[in-house]
Amino acid sequence: MVGAIDINSVIKKFTTDDGNEITALDGVDLNIKAGEFISLIGPSGCGKSTLLRLIAGLSTPTKGTLSMDGAGIEGTSYERGLVFQNAMLFPWLNIYDNIAFGLKARNVYRKHKERVSKFINMVSLAGFEKSYPHQLSGGMIQRAGLARVLINDPKVLLLDEPLGALDAFTRMNLQDELIHLWKKEKMTMILVTHDVDEAVYLSSRIVVMTPRPAKVEKILDVNLSYPRVRSSSEFLYLRTQILKILDYAGKTEDPGYFI
């Protein structure tokens, strides 16, 4: 299987416009196996998106190394697809052309044209090919954003709060679709989320980061079978553990009945 990511002693510093230095990541070590579903969770501003951008190859570490399947990450690659909170569709292209964009950019559209319909169907957007992004709902836009990345057959899917702006119902539906996709395509998923429930519902492992400068605080295995039940005692126990690690201790009730 392909899609393993190794992050070794990664430090990332930024210089702000007024000349101050900010250390976003301060020695992050993380080994992600091919086919895992990892969630990165941590306080706001701790450096989760910074880490995801480094894995994507959109920026380089100040120190340390990142590699995919043993090869150093240097620049972006269609093998590592990145989905943002606001899908970033091109507003001047219709849904078909947005989803076909990667194939056209790589000059493989003629060869793989049938993939466009396949992915439009996969994300339930058949009939909306000629619509423009502003004519779709938030959930449909996120689906289109996913299809636009998936069409390139990524080995690793990097998700930066892709469901963060959606209403609770749409969000839960798309969470189920993500699990379905992950099981079917067997790719590595790395999700940045603020939502502890979402992390427990989806992930095989949850990486809790410290406040900035971020390091890995703790890694929790989620040994619950899918589909997960949000109200089960095991689910609530894990949720409480994570909230405690995030220092919400005392602000959340321990379920008590977990054995």
Ligand SMILES: Nc1ncnc2c1ncn2[C@@H]1O[C@H](COP(=O)(O)OP(=O)(O)OP(=O)(O)O)[C@@H](O)[C@H]1O
């Ligand atoms: N290009 C940049 N230049 C300067 N500082 C930056 C840059 N990118 C990120 N930072 C800083 O690095 C820190 C980490 O930012 P990052 O966006 O990675 O956090 P995050 O954990 O994803 O935040 P949130 O959960 O609120 O989305 C922040 O203090 C941010 O201001």
